[in-house]
Amino acid sequence: EPEVTQTPSHQVTQMGQEVILRCVPISNHLYFYWYRQILGQKVEFLVSFYNNEISEKSEIFDDQFSVERPDGSNFTLKIRSTKLEDSAMYFCASSARGLARYNEQFFGPGTRLTVL
């Protein structure tokens, strides 16, 4: 069964450093997303991406965040200067149907980011 993959599974970084989280969406999916989940809290939407453009972003997704699809398979989330409060699990998701109703999104296993 096709699945979303993410690397690394755990990233530890110092405050102020840049991190890049990587995702390989399901191969025939065209819509990509990043979500985050702070420990003990709910899953929160960060950004959606389609056709090499951001479709929508949340208030969390400020200028420190960027996304890119550098090639035909990878989808990355970059945090330019990490803060302590960026510590969270970051989930990548993809879907085949995007803006249609019932665009079922499938999630990767997540990258646990720890900012020290």
Place this chain on the structure above:
Amino acid sequence: RKEVEQDPGPFNVPEGATVAFNCTYSNSASQSFFWYRQDCRKEPKLLMSVYSSGNEDGRFTAQLNRASQYISLLIRDSKLSDSATYLCVVNPSNTGKLIFGQGTTLQVKP
């Protein structure tokens, strides 16, 4: 009012029990509704979409009441493997953005 609200539980039930979870959402224009399951420190996994007419998948039944902005999930004949957090999820505007509830924790005991 929270965008998606769930009773956090925990719900502790014996194997074989029937258990129901409820969820309310605030945006009456919401278009799509889902139940996801999340195991501890794992990713959310899609359990089922929730259609206006209600739908069933094996032991799981989902219902939607648009007038009351209320979604439910019924699990029959609970198994130990059903122990997880159940996330009520709403797509408020067909933009692809999913809004998650806090989740309801289910613990099925032998």
